[in-house]
Amino acid sequence: MANANGLPPVDEVVADFDAQDSQIRVLLSDLISRAKVLLIELEQFRQHLRAIRHESHVETAHFRGTITSELAMLEKLQSKPATETTGHVAKSSNLPFLETVWGMAKRSGQVAALQKRVYYNSPGKSLSQAMYHINLGIKRPSEKGSRNAAVTVDLISEQGLIWTKVSLVTKHRILMDLAKQGWDSGGSEDEAEDGLPPRIDDEDDDIPLVKNARELCSAAASYRVRTKKPEVRLILPRIRYGELKEVDAVLDQCKSAGVTLFCGEGVVETPAIENAVRVMAPNPMDAFSSTLNIDCTILLALVSEFSHARVSKEPWFHKSLERQVEIEDNENLLPSLLYPALADRRLVCTQEAAKRMREIVSTIGTPSEKARTAIMMGDDSRKTHIELVEQMQQWSAYPVPLSWQLPIHIVDQNDKNCQETLHPVALQIIKNMTSINGSVFGYGWASGNTTVTSNRVVVKQIENDLERRENLEASIFPSLWLCPTARSLVGKEKRGAKKDVQRLPDPLRREQQRRNGLDVLSSREGREVQDMRPHGYPCEDVLAAKEAASRAFEQNHNVSVHSSTLNGSHSE
Incomplete structure (x- = not known):
């Protein structure tokens, strides 16, 4: 009142x-x-x-x-x-929009990106690992303040094959955008049959929804995922088809641009996050074949001192070995990655891979690396799987699981004439490889077995060679798993490193003997191994010896450099 x-x-x-x-x-x-x-x-x-x-x-x-x-x-x-x-x-x-995008992601498989800015004029700014950029020579609309055209894709899924754009635009917003173009709901003689203003060739005059659809399709046309062009999906939960002919006409323009439309909210069940994550990002190991093809890089990693022992940096280590020590200190390769990857699967390698691995171990391997090689490759055929695992445990600082199916079996690269089934494209790619890589990757490709490798160069070369083709079936692509980190043998020295290294102080020498397995080998050969200090050395003694060895190395190095400088000046 x-x-x-x-x-x-x-x-x-x-x-x-x-x-x-x-x-x-x-x-x-x-x-x-x-x-x-x-x-x-x-x-x-x-x-x-x-x-x-x-x-x-x-x-x-x-x-x-x-x-x-x-x-x-x-x-x-x-x-x-x-x-x-x-x-x-x-x-x-903006939260309802973000919730809609996240809900779409939870219902999607193999999510690659959320709200990804895709630059499609420059290959240097291409989408992600799975995307291959091609230059179609199409003129792209340039953006104000940006040198390259770009679009934002709200969700990229199915390894890059599905691009999803979400818009919470309403029919009233679309009508307002049409009005800005001069459209009048009362109609006029200038309007087309669909009730919209006459079509103008300049795409800049499209209403925002249509313009965005065209740009998304243009961007998608610039990329290939396993030789396929990505599908663009436009999600419009607040729009229903068939309510207004003017809105329907706009939606038809979007479809003509090449997008797949999904209108209306509908009742779609969104899985709980605990279940969704396993579909959004499946564990790649779940897709492994029952038999794994192991290449030379992984064979070496499985016997390397870096993988099985706690190795400290040595003065003669080059940078890659120093980096491996740092990585292994942070995360142990075998228990955290390789053992789970190889678990309960039959392991094979080609004759060429086994031969090359043995050559490397024989040349620069430590006694313990050689011992592990003999166990892993089953040199003693009388040993059972359990006995081999128990033997390997003697040479490792980490638990060796029974799920590691030792020994690794050696197979012919053309086992069961599998090479005859290779696609001509695969044959051409393998032909350009070295003999050892051709045998390893060719066998895995032909047999259908997953090849486990840390050879990033070869894996990327295979992917790039395949992406240059057109419309290849998914079955043509090989099953590859790239281990994210590699391990060398500890004996791989820096080029030019001095071989006549002075005798180590006693505490370090004994520690090196333990690490390289000399005690175990000596005992097996029937020789008595006497350790004058069975309870180890005091920490301060070991640290003092390490510092003394480092100082001696630096002094020798400085003398060598000074001598080389003098010789160089005399020669001038």
Whole structure:
């Protein structure tokens, strides 16, 4: 009821204000809670990626940053007095859009990126590991302030084959965009049969939705995933086809551009995050064949001192060996990666790989590396699998699992005439490889067995050679698993390293003997091994000896450099 001045009573105004304040507070609280749930689920996804060693293959940083910024904005609003402006900003939150994108991701397989900015004029800014850029010579629309054209893809899934764009645009927004083009709902003689303004060739005059669809399709046409062009999907949960002919005409323009449309929210069940992550990023090991083809790089890693012992940096190590020591100190290759990858599978290698591996071990391998090689390759055919594992345990600082199916069997690269089944494209690629790589990767390709390797160069060359072809069937691609890190033998010295290294101080010499397995070998040969200090050496003695050895090495190195400098100056 109004007062004498025609205004509502003060208590009613206060009540309305309190009600509005309460509604805004409830809305903000709900939005903040939902944003936190998004971040929690995204972190669960990241933890899953980390567990399967796939974190670097999926791009989520920008999406996570967007959610974090939205949450910070909402929490800032919550700390302020509730006003009409506050309510408007809260209702305009970007969170529903982010939730829709995340819901799509949870229902998708093999997610590659979320909210990925795709530059399609420059191969140097190509999408990701799975994407191959091609130059179609198509003129791209340039962006203001940017040298290269680009589009944002909300979700890239199926290893890059599906590009999804989400838009929460409404039919009213589309009608407003049409009105800006001069369209009048009353109709005019200049309108086309579909009720829209006449089609103009300049794509810059398209309404935003159509323009975005065209740009997405143009970008997708510039990329190939396993020789296939990505499919572009446009998700419009707030639009229904068949309600307005003007809106339908706009949707038809989007379809003509090449997108696949999904309109209306529908009732689609979104799986729980615990189940979704296994589909969003499957463990690559689950797709391994029952028999694994092991290449020379992995054979060496399986016997290397770096993999089985706690190796300290030596003065003669070159940088790659020093880096392997650092990596192994942070994460042990065998228990964390290779043992799970090889578990309960029959292991084979080609004759060429086995021969090359033995040559390397024979030349620079330590006694313990040679002993592990003999065990792993089953030199004593009388030994059972369990006995081989027990023997290997004597030479390793880490538990050797019974799931490691020793020994590794040697096969012919044309076992069971498998090479006859190779596709001509595969034969051509293998022909350009070295003989050992051709035998290893050719056998794995022909037999259908997963090849396990750390040879990044060959794997990338195979992928690049295949991507240059057109419309290859998925069955033509080989099954490859690239181990993210390699291990060399510890005896691989730096070029030019001095071989006449001075005798190590006694504590270090005894430690080196233990590490290289000399005690075990001597005992097996029937010789008594006497350790004058069976309980080891005091820590300070070992550290002092290490420092003395390092100083001696540096002095010898400096003398050598000085001598070389003098000789060089005399020769001039």
